[in-house]
Amino acid sequence: EVQMLESGGGLVQPGGSLRLSCAASGFTLSSYWMHWVRQPPGKGLVWVSRINSDGSSTSYADSVKGRFTISRDNAKNTLYLQMSSLRAEDTAIYYCAKSGHCISSHCYFYHDYWGQGTLVTVSS
Amino acid sequence: EIVMTQSPATLSVSPGERATLSCRASQSVSSNLAWYQQKPGQAPRLVIYGASTRATGIPATFSGSGSATEFTLTISSLQSEDFALYYCQQYTDWPLTFGQGTNVEIK
Numbered sequence: 640e641v642q643m644l645e646s647g648g649g650l651v652q653p654g655g656s657l658r659l660s661c662a663a664s665g666f667t668l669s670s671y672w673m674h675w676v677r678q679p680p681g682k683g684l685v686w687v688s689r690i691n692s693d694g695s696s697t698s699y700a701d702s703v704k705g706r707f708t709i710s711r712d713n714a715k716n717t718l719y720l721q722m723s724s725l726r727a728e729d730t731a732i733y734y735c736a737k738s739g740h741c742i743s744s745h746c747y748f749y750h751d752y753w754g755q756g757t758l759v760t761v762s763s
Numbered sequence: 764e765i766v767m768t769q770s771p772a773t774l775s776v777s778p779g780e781r782a783t784l785s786c787r788a789s790q791s792v793s794s795n796l797a798w799y800q801q802k803p804g805q806a807p808r809l810v811i812y813g814a815s816t817r818a819t820g821i822p823a824t825f826s827g828s829g830s831a832t833e834f835t836l837t838i839s840s841l842q843s844e845d846f847a848l849y850y851c852q853q854y855t856d857w858p859l860t861f862g863q864g865t866n867v868e869i870k
Contacts, residue, residue, distance in 0.1 A: 674859075684799075684807065684850055686859040700858050734806055748854035749797035751818060753806040 641665040641752045643735050648757030655725050655761070661718040661735030661754055669693070669713035672738035672746055675720050677731035678756070687733070688720065689748070703729075725761045732756040765789050765853050769862035775870040782838040784865045786851035791831040795855035798827060798836045801848045801864075810849070811836060841867070 647659040659675070675687040688699045688709040697709050708721040718735050736750035766789040776782045786796065794814040799807040809818040811827035814834060824839045838845055846869050851862040 683863050684801075684852070684861040686852075686861070689857075689859075698857050739812060747795070747812070748859060749795075749809060749812040749852065750799075750807070751809050751812070753808070755806055 641737070643737065643752060643754035645733065645735055645754040645757040648733065648759045650760045650762065651725055652763050653726060653761055656721070656723040657725065657759060659720040659722070659733055659735075659757060659759070661720075663716045663718065663735075663737070666737070666752075668711070668716045668718070670741075672748065673709075673711060673718045674736045674738065674748070674750060675709060675718075676734045676736050676750070676753075677729075677759075678734070679728075679731045685731075689738075690718070722759070725759075727761050730759060730761050732758050764858055765792060765856055765860050767851055767853055767860050767862035769849075769851055769865050771865060772863070773866045773868060775868050776841050777870045778843060779840050780870075782841055782845075782867055784836040784838075784849055784851075784867070786829075786834040786836070786862050788832045788834075788853055792853040792855040794830050795853055796827075796829070796834050797852045797854060799850045799852065800845075801850065807850065838867070843869075 642664045644662045674689045690697045690709045694711045706724045710719045734756045735754045737752040739747040739749045768787045770785045796814045798811040801807045815827045826837045848864045
């Protein structure tokens with residue numbers, strides 16, 4: 640059974656830092672691209688970042704570029720999101736999400752499994 | 764970035780009736796379109812990918828159609844567990860983008 644469990648959320652002051660983790664099980668993490676998606680309270684889903692299967696390529700939403708860093712440790716089956724210079728507008732539930740299937744070298748980036756989410760609150 | 768627009772924002776439907784949700788992309792996304800269901804306090808759940816392929820465990824009452832810029836999610840006979848928020852998402856280009864959601868509520 641595929642499971643992903645996020646941790647590391649909490650209350651942080653503006654300008655502070657936080658590192659989120661996503662522990663994956665039930666599938667071979669190293670075979671899939673992975674994503675972070677966030678959802679501000681009462682609002683919709685917003686894609687944040689992605690990382691390819693071996694960690695050599697990443698991309699970010701403009702709103703977090705230069706402040707957030709996605710990484711992975713395939714040996715530990717864990718995905719990370721290092722967040723710095725946090726702002727009030729970063730307040731959200733953060734979900735890790737697994738990418739869909741790949742055919743040959745082409746991968747499809749829908750999210751077939753999601754973690755339960757971890758809440759990050761940026762406030763003084 | 765590709766803007767995804769869903770309509771209507773809220774859909775009021777009686778149990779057993781059909782629900783039709785729409786999603787429009789600001790430019791062609793081919794068939795790289797997914798639909799997600801989200802219930803209060805829960806993570807999203809994949810319903811449809813590739814515009815028309817049901818995800819694992821999704822009943823046949825759910826169907827997706829469309830390509831390029833116009834997409835539809837149809838729930839042929841609404842069950843109590845189907846009342847939820849539904850989001851569409853394009854995954855053809857970065858950044859990946861979601862629609863703002865359609866809330867399917869009990870009439």
